[in-house]
Structure formats: C-alpha cells, structure tokens
Amino acid sequence: MQPTDDPLVTEVGVFVAFEGGEGSGKSTQSHLLATWVESQGKTALLTREPGGTGVGAMLRSIVLDPATGDLSPRTEALIYAADKAEHVDTLILPALADGAVVITDRYVDSTLAYQGAGRALHVGELESLARWATADLRPHLTVVLDVDPRIGLGRAGEPDRIEGEPVEFHERVRQHFLDLAAADPAHYVVLDASESPEAIHDRVVAAVGPWLAQARGVEA
Template sequence: MAGVFIVFEGGDGVGKSTQARLLADWLQNQGHEVVLTFEPGDTKAGAVMRQIVLDPATGDLSPRAETLLYAADKAHHLYEVVLPALERGAIVVCDRYVDSMLAYQGAGRQLGADRLEAIARWATGDLLPDLTVLLDLDPERGVGGIARPDRVEGAGREFHLRARAEFLALAARDPEHYLVLPARTDRERIAAAVRERVVPLLSDPADTLA
C-alpha cells in the first residue's frame, strides 16, 4: 500500500480527537495529503450504525449485535474512505480502529478476545496500522469526566478498566507498531512525541506530488 495509516486509540476523553487533529494539521502543513477520519460513523452508512450503537435511546443491545455493528462500520469505512486514500498515497489519520473493538467489546463486554479479533480482522481485510498511538489514562479522569455519557461511555468503571488493560496489552504485544503515551499531559508535548515517531514513516511530500 502506498500511503501511511496512523491510528489513535485509548479510552473516552483521553485526547484522541485533539491529537489526531494536531497531527493531521501538521502533516498537511508539511505538504502531505492527509485524510483525517474516525470510527465509528464517518460514512453515510456508518453514521446510522454509530447512532444505533451509541444512542442511549437504543436501550439494551445484544453485545454480539453491538460488536457486529462496529465490525460492519469498519468494513464499510475501509472500503469507502481508508483504502482509496491509502491507494492514492495519502496519510490516513484515524480516530479509533480495531483495538477499540477488542478493548470495548472483547475485554469490556467480555466476548472473548480470539474470536472477536478474527471477526475484526475479517472485517478489515487484515489491514493493520503502520502506527497506533495509544493515549493511556485512568478512566476515572477520562470517561469519568463526561457529563452526559453515551451507551458505551456509561458502561461502568469495571468495563472501562478492562478496556484500558486490553489497550495496553495490545500495545505490549507489538511494540514496533505502537507508541504509548500518558494522556492529559501537556498537549504540545504529546503532539511532539507523536510527530517524532511518525516522521520516519513518511516519504518526502515532493516525491508523492511529482
């Protein structure tokens, strides 16, 4: 694949969207084509799936159904947004990806890591990020500060502690493709640490424009 695929992961409220935006802006200023996107919900069909999963009005949703909706969102997002961008050589910066599903549905909802990972890998055609930045934070300080939690944010402390541990375990399994940073420290310093790790993955923008 010609492009570069960078993912931000971590709990709710850890600063993923903030850092994804800072990185995308910086890359754009360096002359790269950047696609800043997120999961779930950054396609027309995905927005409907996101609505079902996150809206408290959905009420009780079978954990397997929840998982498959996330997987469907990913499959469609890859097809419509991520793969076309990577194929034309763009840098894709994505807010959440497969690890969120493994952490929230696998560990959080306790659905069994191995089979869930097989579903996630099938849904995404085994596309792995070149780099995943994990912003790590005690859920008490992240999701705990959200005034009106959605269905997943409101799933309880034990759920979020299991998810945090799973994010860290996934990173520890493949350190070459992960950067783990403590979240909610100075946001410029986090951004600088991310850039330092991303730069070696980039080709000269002059080459890709030529």
C-alpha cells in the same frame, strides 16, 4: 521506533490509528496530527470509527445513542464490524492508494478492547471478525493515549451508551489497550494522556515522522 524493512510499509499512503479510553484526547490529537501532516506538504485524511462514512454515521447513532438501550454484546460487535467494513472499503483503502496519510480515531483495537475485554466476548473470535471486515488492513502505527478511566470519564460530557458503563468496564478496556501495545512494540507507541495537548502532540509527531519519511507517494 524505526519502520525499516517492515512488511506493512506501502509504496503509497501511511495509516495511523489513535486508540485509548474515553476522554483520552484522541480527537484532539488526531486533528493536531492532520494539521501537522498538511504542513509538511502531504495529504491527510482524518476519519473516525464508528462514523467515518454515511453508513457509518447511521450505525454510530444506533450503537452510541443511550436511547438504543441494551444490545446483545454480539449485536454490538457486529454493528462495529459492519462500520469497519464500509469504512475500509469505501474510504481508507482508496485514500491509501491515492497516497494519503490516513488518520483514524479508533480502529480494530477498540473492538478488541471494548467488546472483548469490556463485554467479555471471546477476543480471538472478535479479532477474526474484525480482521475479516477490514480485509486484514493494519495501521503502520497505533498511538495509544493512556489515561486513568476515572480521569478520562470526568472529562466527558453527557455519557453515551459506552461511556455510561461502570468504571470497572473501562479499566478492563484500558488494560487491554496496554496489553496490545506491549505485544507489538514495533507498531505501537503508548503516551501519557495526562500531559498537555502540546507535549503529547510533539511525541506523536516524533513517532509518526519516521513512517512518513520512509513511505513514498504521500506528497500533496
């Protein structure tokens, strides 16, 4: 995967998103990548959706807390969109402008997979909403950590609102992530989340490295 002459390449920071189902190891791999980026003498910003900002943390508590109970799928989608708008405007875009390597645990694809394929909302409408909320900012690279939902859910502790959905819901989510990756191989890499964290990290570094090598302005 070579990012040469790609229109998404900026003269400053690099934007990497981790996507995948529950228990796929996104948080672990995000932290490992941030540590590696820093070891290369570059500035890393590690964040997540929902919850990467103060407002996002409040929205996260609403949308994931089982005590919230049932929400209209449209309401849920709008909460996630609000989180994304605040996240991009106040955190991601400023960090990229400063030359950071921004690493996010979930981004737009999670909305398309969970509220689209999972909740059966119209994916095209959701994408328009999510792209508007994020000013059409797209990651240079999205790393999809693929895991059988039965295995991934078994790794989780007490389930939140989303984790508590039936396995069929999570199977639809998984397939949508794979479909997104297959449609744009220049900006996605799919990794087997059943491998060891160390082996997955090595593959992540191999995929991210070319983007860091090409981008400018990311030195710490």
